[in-house]
Amino acid sequence: MNFLTIKALEIMFLIINIKEALSASEKEMQIIIDVVNSYEKPTDVVAIVCWRKYLKFSFVNKLRKLEKPKRVLFITKHEVCENKLPSKNLIFITDTRCPNIKDILFNANSCNKFNNPNRWIILGNMLIKNNEITHDFTNLNIMIDSEVILLQLYAKIFKLYMPYKIGPKNNGWIIESFATWDPIHGLNKSKEIDIATSVRRKDLSREPITMSVVVTENMTKSELPEIRNIHRDTLAKSSFLHYMPIYDFTNATMAIIYAETWGYLLNGTWNGMVGDVAQGKAEFAGTVMFITKERLPVLEYMNSPSSTSVKFVFREPSLSYENNLFLLPFKPVVWYCIVGLVFLLMFILFINARWENVKSCNKNKIDHTILQPNVSDIAIMVISAISQQGSSTELKGQYILKCTARFSTVLPRLTLYLDATGSLGRVVMFILFFTFVFLYTSYSASIVALLQSTSNQIRTLSDLLNSKLELGAEDIVYNRYLFSTATEPVKKAIYQNKIAPRGSKANFMKLEDGVRKLQKEPFAFNMNTGLGYRLVEQYFYEHEKCGLREISYFVNNKPWQTCRKDSPYKEIFKIGSFRSQEHGFNVRINKIVYSKKPICIAKGGKFGSVNMTDFYPALLTLLYGIISALVILLFEILVHRKQFKGKS
Incomplete structure (x- = not known):
């Protein structure tokens, strides 16, 4: 080749x-x-x-x-x-x-x-x-x-x-x-x-998957799988119980590390449980947490298994705590009508008194029981009618009637006219007292009902800030951090003016102390509702469970299960979490650990005694009246002395 x-x-x-x-x-x-x-x-x-x-x-x-x-x-x-x-x-x-x-x-x-x-x-x-x-x-x-x-x-x-x-x-x-x-x-x-x-690929073949758990007491580390001492580190224990079915579903081995706090961004670095997840030490946050804008880049939120949330809880205060009870019985239109009626009756009384004075047959004889046509006498008479006290003066028409007897034989028509004029004053007197009897009865009945009523005017955080209620919060890490770092004007004012006023101790307290104060005083307490209502069920009487109201301080007030942002297990565990929820595992755990808002079954079972708050407007009115009377008396004395010196 x-x-x-x-x-x-x-x-x-x-x-x-x-x-x-x-x-x-x-x-x-x-x-x-x-x-x-x-x-x-x-x-x-x-x-x-x-x-x-x-x-x-x-x-x-x-x-x-x-x-x-x-x-x-x-x-x-x-x-x-x-x-x-x-x-x-x-x-x-x-x-x-x-x-x-x-x-x-x-x-x-x-x-x-x-x-x-x-x-x-x-x-x-x-x-x-x-x-x-x-x-x-x-x-x-x-x-x-x-x-x-x-x-x-x-x-x-x-x-x-x-x-x-x-x-x-x-x-x-x-x-x-x-x-x-x-x-x-x-x-x-x-x-x-x-x-x-x-x-x-849900079968993880017993692969150890690490999660970080927030523990505030060392005893909790040995109690996580058990439902005892549930009042201690409740969120950690309930979250652990929620994760157990997920680990069984994925056939994974649970590995646990512990943190002292949920984790917050300080100087560009995450600490606590969030820090463990962000740094890759753990795949999952073993204790549920809130959604915040800062955590979104490092955490993936999977599911909210708990029925609990964090809110301000308070008992509806008495109506007098927010309003002046003495103005509430009538609507503004009714008050305007009453004022108009008072002036109308005063005008009619003045005309009648003037007519009697002008047409009296015996003007030289002075009778102090007859209403004189001057503003002060008529005003005192109307005030007496309003307060149901009666009056020493009145419209009688007796002198006109005597004149009627004298001229009856000469002028019959004049006699009829003078009779009608004399009766008119007594009709006006009757209408005056009769009208105010009904108004007084209606007013008194309304006051009695309002004294036992509660106010439903506190519905927002602004209402809570402007109310007379004292505010407090559960002494827990996330409450201290989130309250102190709030930037919204209303929330910031709540912290600075109500929770932690300058120069005084911050109003953070244990859950049990806050619930007991909630029972006895006009007080709004920011707490985990699922845990707080357990103590409400324990300490409150049935009638005290009525009128409990809630206001959310946090926008996202429900805690969530979370994992590392790029975790390869997030979809598998998310499916496992929803599966636990669909099968009722989460409901069972929530019923064991948490309590729902108590149902009101004895709303009329309490008799409330009248306190100073209920009638302080009346005391102020009495005080202002006494002061005004003393001032007028002093003025009259001075005027009298001046006149006496002038004559002497």
Whole structure:
């Protein structure tokens, strides 16, 4: 065989290899297109490959021809973690045959690109052999929520696998069969793949999953699984009981670390339980917590299993505590009508008194029992009628009647006229006293009813701030922090003016002390309602359970189960949490640990004695009257002395 023949054979084999390579690349490209097209959600493709330009052009054209065209973005290894990439529903494509594959995978791993909801298709030769991964993916966080597809060629059939690890420290791989592909039948997915990833992989095979629990007393650490001394670290114990069915559902092992506080952002660093979760020491916050804006970047909120919340609770104060009872019996329109009636009657009385004085037959004889036509006598008479005291003066018409007897024989018509005029004054007197008897009766009856009534005017935080109620809060870490850091004007004023006034001790107290004060005094107490109502059931009489009202101080006042923002277990545990709720586990725990707002069954069972608050407006009126009388008396004495000196 000569030299030319050998060269010809070499060229022929090279051409065959190139055709086979091109054929394999086209098949892999078609597999990618079929996988991308199999997802129902809109999907963008991000390719980090070392393909030639004509292959990239062919790939883009094929994706555009699909019924649901896909966007394609070719990037370099340095652009994997940049923010310009779309945030959701991405499929990353890379090839282990590229020279810089380690850098690509390392960069993607450093910015958590293998986490859900991102998906990957990794091309290459012999990535899986005998159900084992041959490529070095050990340091990659391809966790239980990851969807990474590896291609493996067997003869003319491609098999697609999805490997994942249960835990970050677990180097053992679990390999799922995703699909098979051949040029004739195309992509054929496995039946198991149709099940959601978080349900399909819920068995964690006793993998230890760490959660951080807030404990304020050391005794709690040995009492977490038990329902005893429930009044001590109640939130920690109830949260632990809520998590137990979830760990059973996922077949995980519970590992616990303890924190002294829920965790707050101080100098750019999280402390407490939130700090444990944010720093990766724990996957879950083992004690429920509130939703706050600062925690959203580091925590994922899953579910609110507790029926409890944190609110201001107070008993409706008596109506006199917020209002002047002596103005409430009548509506403003009625008061205006009464005032108008008083002036009308005073005018009629003045006309009648004036008429009697003018037409009297014996003007030289003075009778002090007859109403004189002056404002002071008429005003005193009307006030006497209003207060049901009677009057020493009245309209009699007796002198007119005597004149009537004198002129009856001469002028009969004048006699009839004078008789009618004399009777008019007595009719006015009758109407005056009769009207105010009814008004007095109605007024007194209303006052008696109002003395036993409660006020429902406190409905908002502003009402609470402006009320006469004393305010206090449960002495617990989150209350002290959230009250002191409030920025809204009303909430800030509540803390500065009511909870912790300057120069006095902050009004934070134990739960039991606050509930007992709530029972005995006009007092609003910010507390965990589920725990506080247990003590209300224990200490309050039945009639004292009526009229309890609630006002929320915190916008999101229900505590939530939370986990680390990028935790691979969040979807599995979230499903487990909702499953516990649907099966009634949470309801059972809540009924054991917490109490609901007591039902009012004896609203009329209490007799309330009148106190100083109820009638202090009347005392003020009496005091102002006495002062006014003394001032007028002093003025009259001075005037009298001045007149006496003038005469002497």
